Amino acid sequence: MAVGAFADRGADLELVGIEKRFPGFTAIENLNLTIPAGSFFALLGPSGCGKTTTLRLVAGLEEPTSGRILIGGTDVTNQKSFQRPVNTVFQSYALFPHMTVLENVAFGLRRRKIGDPVAKAHEALLLVELDHLAQRKPQQLSGGQQQRVALARAIVNRPALLLLDEPLGALDLKLRRQMQLELKTIQEEVGLTFLHVTHDQEEAMTMADTIAVMNKGRIEQMGEPQQLYExxxxxxxxxxxxxxxxxxxxxxxxxxxxxxxxxxxxxxxxxxxxxxxxxxxxxxxxxxxxxxxxxxxxxxxxxxxxxxxxxxxxxxxxxxxxxxxxxxxxxxxxxxxxxxxxxxxxxxxxxxxxxxxxxxxxxxxxxxxxxxxxxxxxxxxxxxxxxxxxxxxxxxxxx
Amino acid sequence: MAFAAFSTTTAPSTDPVARRRSPVALFLLLPGILYLVLFFLTPLVSLLLTSFQAPREFGDIGQYDYAFRWQNYVEVVTTYWPHIVRSFSYALAATFFALLISYPLAYFIGVKARKWPLLQSLMLVLVIAPFFISFLLRTLAWKQLFSDESFVVQSLKALSLLGPEAHVTGTAFSVIFGLTYNFIPFMTLPLYTTLERLDVRYLEAGNDLYASPFQVFRKVTIPLSMPGIVAGTLLTFIPAAGDYINASRDFLGGTGTQMMGNVIEANFLVLQNYPSAAALSIILMTVILVIVSIYVKRSGTEELL
Missing domain, CATH: 2.40.50.140 (Nucleic acid-binding proteins)
Structure with a gap:
């Protein structure tokens, strides 16, 4: 990952013949997937179908048993997590409890030595309408606010590819609907490639341009929401x-x-x-x-x-x-x-x-x-x- | 004070129910309060009074009268300042080395060995195992190992790593070594309890946000394990500063390595100079108290707990 510069736009993601075996079971078998740049792509499936493992492979938190991962045409299979132009909104948010909201958001910018991290962090917090809480600690925020901080912390880095690991799972239905709309708006505004993992079929259908339904480590069907449904x-x-x-x-x-x-x-x-x-x-x-x-x-x-x-x-x-x-x-x-x-x-x-x-x-x-x-x-x-x-x-x- | 670092309720409660003094609560606290008054407050007051005593006129050695002889303090500081400095330097060095050794050990047991609970328990037992043998015996054993005729020292001399006239026992090295060795479990266990609860998802998040493994360690792991570091260093530093076994001439120390504990012991038991011993004890206590409260305040660990 280039130090000191943002990705100017979303990049496409290509998974070639990915296989992931854990001792005792195969999580993913022969997965081939291409996600075009700038799209909102949903991986939909029940728990244990391999969708989160796929996401972790892309983020670099797991290593594939075989196969290659390409982001924007560059092979990143052997790159470590911190070298990849990818950010994740974790299911648990994983906001650092010892830092303020602002420092959480500025964390990635500081590591990449991007100029004026504080101002950029404020900007990202404004986008998720939480700038007034910048000096709070994450545990002083509600679940929905934490979720938005997690989102701000990821998108402030302008990653070529943003990974969302069931980020709305912990929210109640009303807040979830609201966040779905906000996410979609942000994605269109910033033009990044979103890879969204979810088990909520309604969420996938309302938000994604393309859905891939995963089952038992394989993609059962891929297409536009309406096509998949009809x-x-x-x-x-x-x-x-x-x-x-x-x-x-x-x-x-x-x-x-x-x-x-x-x-x-x-x-x-x-x-x-x-x-x-x-x-x-x-x-x-x-x-x-x-x-x-x-x-x-x-x-x-x-x-x-x-x-x-x-x-x-x-x-x-x-x-x-x-x-x-x-x-x-x-x-x-x-x-x-x-x-x-x-x-x-x-x-x-x-x-x-x-x-x-x-x-x-x-x-x-x-x-x-x-x-x-x-x-x-x-x-x-x-x-x-x-x-x-x-x-x-x-x-x-x-x- | 120090224990604020271990408790979760440092903020004064504004809950009216909690503020109301219940007679039942007081009654239940009574045995504890009585115990503290009898075995902590009384000796402390007695110690303080002793520290100001003046020698009895025309009295024998060891005979003192109650007075307000503050010069006792000036005398002990001017006489024993090298011991005071040495005590805290040795304790600091021992704490540092204990932390250096214990942190990776605790990290391995608490984080890396999570997948194998059996290994985790086994390693914890090994950390605690030395406690099954008396502290004195273990220190004596090290004295044997470091003695001039021992295999270790003979080998080092044969390899010319030590001069022919050099000793290991009675040096600053052996005292700091003994302190480090003896207090490692006190460092490892609090570190283990914090690291065992460390959520590795924070580390993954750090990695995901472009932090190299070293940066993740410095910016995420260390701050999150700060409660354990503070507890472990306090549990090592406080007793190490007052320790008199390791530095004693009967064990790993020598004449040039005497710490405050040894001086206090000598004044109380050999010289029968009770006021000096008491004044030294008070100084030791106060300095530890000051250092610890600054440390706890600076490390800002209260909210992490």
Whole structure:
């Protein structure tokens, strides 16, 4: 790292054939990744999927077992952490407790002998609106303020690449939303390359230009948030990024534009360009909010898939929408999100309903869901709320 | 004073509940207060009074009367100033060497050996193990090892690293060596307890912010382990300054290495000059108190604890 000078803009990051083995397990296997300069890139995955290890490899806090790391075209694999043009916002913030906020922010500047570190530190603190607390010690600040100091301490160095290790994990939901917006704004203002590691799929989708979903040390799918959501490639992505209704069955007929899959005797059509596999046993899916509930069997429409009849087994109201669980014999339980356009639920528990969705909304996966147990994101507030609710209901019933 | 460095509640409490004097609390404190009055305050007052005593007119050796003979202090300082200077220099040197040896040791046990708890416990036991043998015996053992006929000294002489007439015992080296050796556990243990709690994520953050390993050590590790350094140096410096075993002629010292402890011992037990001994004790105590309070204040470790 050049002493006394800032990186003038973000640099791209390239990981080539990275492998990281710890005694007893492989954290990352054969990872290839290119992050273009100036982008906001999110690595999304459950705990233990290797995303934090990836970040630590880039920061130089771990050494890869094999493979190369290039930042802005320069091979940094053999550089020590303090030599790399990279800064990290740590999950724990790791603000030095024996220094003031100002000294924390000026630390990197002083080490690189950049002129006027104090003024630059004040500037960075102004950016995160904490300049008035410059003389405090970190432990005198709230969690959200500490998080912002950690951010200021990293971006004040204008690193070519900024690494964010779940920096918003410790914040409450409201503050998290606010910080997400601030982070995004800062990233656009300073034009740095951000590599953000998170297990929060909503956070990744709202902030990142590109998301890579990681699972068990490999990247399952990479792309723009919308593309990943609407057209997941694997069952893991389909369930980790939002929820999905997945069915498996043999392909019974193929036309030039679509395939038809037999799911327990019901024919489901998926557009050909949205299916990753077009023959044999395939897994197809549809997002819960794309489904429509019908109290009577809908008339046949070539543009829609119909499934049913099924029985409503649970209705949970969440303000904006209502979630219905519909048991369809032979298919399993389907999840339906319906917008609350009218007062009161559209169907009650025990009601017989049909489900339909636009053929274009279905997707065909590259793998089978059976290989992967349905994943529930840890810390997904919605899941927790539902679990609380169901446990409360059973408790009340028992009483 | 010194103990402010070890406590977390140095700031005066403004909590009205805490300020209210509860009779129960006083009652519970009573045994402690009584103990301190009986075994600390009384001897201290007695010592202070003794230090101003004047020799009895036409009395025997060792007979003194209560007086206010402040000249005692002037006399002991003019007579024994080399011992006073030597005491604090030796203690300082021993503290320095003990810190130099203990810090890497404590760092290894507390930080590097975290992955192997068994090794950690084993090394801690080894640090404490010398305590199982009497302090006097261990010092005597060193006297044997450093004696003129010993293998060590003979070898050094054979290699011409020592002159034919040179000795090891009775030199400043052997006294400082003995002090360092004897107080290393007192230095290592407080250092270990602070370093054991050292969060290595701060070190990673330092590395990430362009600090070389040496800079991280100087700017992050040392300041964060300051409470341990202060506690360890105090636990070494204070007893080392008053030590009289190592510097004694019966152990590692000689006539030229006598420290304050030896002089106090001689005045009390041999010369029966109680006022001088008491005055020296008071001086030793005061100087230590002053040095320690300046040190604790300067190191500013209160908020780290």
């Amino acid at each position: 057209l997941p490639r694997t069952a893991f992505v389909a369930n980790f990024l939002g929820q999905s209704n997945l069915f498996t069955g043999p392909v019974v007929s193929t036309t030039s534009t679509a395939i038809a899959v037999d799911v327990s005797g019901q024919k489901i059509v998926v557009p050909l360009e949205r299916a990753h596999r077009v023959a044999g046993e395939v897994t197809i899916g549809v997002r819960p909010e794309k489904l429509t509930l019908h109290a009577e069997e809908p008339s046949h429409d070539a543009g829609r898939n119909v499934m049913g009849p099924g029985k409503v087994i649970d209705v949970s109201f969440s303000g904006v929408s209502t979630q219905y669980l519909v048991a369809v014999p032979g298919v399993g339980t389907m999840v339906v999100f319906a917008q609350n356009m009218a007062f009161g639920p559209a169907a009650h528990v025990g009601a017989e309903v049909w489900l339909s969705w636009n053929i274009d909304h279905g997707f065909g996966l590259d793998d089978d869901p059976t290989a992967e147990p349905r994943f529930e994101a840890d810390l997904d507030t919605k899941t927790i709320a539902q679990q609380r609710r169901s446990s409360l209901v059973t408790e009340l019933e028992e009483a």
